[in-house]
């Protein structure tokens with residue numbers, strides 16, 4: 001057992017308000033690390049790369065709750081529909097439609113969030129703020145998806161900039177609820193900024209390196 005993993009986990013739990021759902025982001029880390037955190041009681045895990053996730057998932061306990069937090073290509077929707085519990089990154093109708101169609105009927109709908117490109121950076125995934133309401137209305141027509149809320153990855157920037165983006169996410173979340181959408185999830189906050197995210201109403205934080213350590217993409 002890696003005692004530093006256990007220490008980092010306990011530390012984080014001690015600082016985390018009880019109502020916040022911690023998603024342990026395990027991309028690039030081996031199934032053994034996931035199992036170690038599972039053995040400490042962690043149940044929610046996040047993965048970005050579908051292929052990598054598939055190589056790990058069958059060796060791990062079935063009671064893990066899997067959150068897909070990376071972009072999904074259309075040729076990967078089936079494995080996601082069959083094995084994931086949550087998708088945080090919906091932003092394209094075609095992907096949403098495929099996920100709903102391919103979700104097995106004996107499983108509950110996939111819990112989904114719409115990804116918002118809150119920084120407006122062109123290389124980032126997600127919808128512009130002005131597109132979100134209409135897209136949410138569309139998601140609600142799909143029987144095997146359950147719209148839960150919004151997700152964002154703010155800029156890797158200074159505190160003021162990141163806080164402004166988180167504030168905008170909060171305002172969008174409130175405004176959509178005022179327009180009649182029943183959203184209960186704001187997925188926002190990573191290792192470097194989760195405490196601010198909690199201030200702006202995040203309900204789910206996605207923590208990778210602060211738990212598992214530095215990622216080494218080359219060794220993946």
Ligand SMILES: *Cc1c(COP(=O)(O)O)cnc(C)c1O
Pocket residue numbers: 025027048069070153189190191192206207208209210
């Ligand atoms: C990798 C990743 C995280 C975790 O990032 P850390 O900074 O390591 O905590 C969270 N969200 C998304 C979308 C990611 O891709």
